[in-house]
Amino acid sequence: MNGIQRGLFSNEAGMGSAPNAAATASTRPDHPAAQGFIQMLGVFLDTLVICTATAAIIIMAGPELMAGDENNGIQLTQMALSSHVGEWGGMFIAVAILLFAFTSVIANYSYGESNIEYLAGRRAPVAVFIYRLAVLAMIMIGSVASLGAIWNFADLSMGMMAIINLVAILMLSPVAFSLFRDYEEQLKAGKEPVFDPSRFPKLVNKVDPKAWPKK
Incomplete structure (x- = not known):
């Protein structure tokens, strides 16, 4: 269960967040399915390559590294890499996490x-202002809260996102399978x-014709 939770936190598979970026990307070939395959590759690289490498670094550092409650979270990874490559390993992890977090x-x-x-319409300026205050508040709370509280909140919020997004995925699955077959x-x-909206009657009025090349 812990592995699944941390894996989802890392790759965000099924969360519905990454499609915000994927939907604006340009791919070759010019077909929505191509972007889907790229997103799948991202999950593979993140989980089976990066996360596995991190676990391997910690395991090879030896069981004595895991002794004590103070060795947890990012400190454990820093100590493990430092035991392999020297003190600069801890600094490297710190810089990498800083860039990742930012x-x-x-x-x-x-x-x-x-x-x-998109959702607020005319009230967008007020809604965005409130959203900005909420983001700043969450950043401040996250910087001082305990690691356990942060993980518990992250697991709860990601679970809610996954439930909502999985329902949307099920509803959109007929369209996705049609695009895949095409x-x-x-x-x-x-x-x-090449994606041709005219071949999908349900999408004709929902697709920007300027976003896809003409035959």
């Missing part, structure tokens, strides 16, 4: 602001897959 805050703030602007059919025909 970019994560900026990215998630951007996701939230764009969604609030992508495979074009590949088997020896063509570079």
Whole structure:
């Protein structure tokens, strides 16, 4: 259970957050399914490569490193890498986490602001201002709260996000499978897959024609 919780925190698979960035990306070939495959690759690299490497570094450092309650969280990773490469390993982890935390805050703030602007309509300026205050408050609380409290809140919030997003995924699954079949059919025909909204009656009025190339 702990592995699944931390894995979801790392790769955000099924959370519904990464599609905010994926939806604005340009891919080759020009087909929505291609972006889906890229997102799947991101989950693979994050979980099976980066997270596995982190676990391996800690395990190879030896069981004596895990003795004591003070060795937990990021301190455990810092001590493990330092035991392998020297003191600079701890500084490297500190810098990496700083960059990760900063970019994560900026990215998630951007996701939230764009969604609030879309949902709030004319009230967007007020809603965005309140959202900014809430984000600053959460950053301040997160910087001083205990590690256990932070993880418990993160697990609760991610669980709520996953439940809501999984319902949306189930509702959108017929469209997703249709796009996947269209992508495979074009590949088997020896063509570079290109998305044509006219082949999907349910999407004709929901797709920006300027976003996809003409045949």
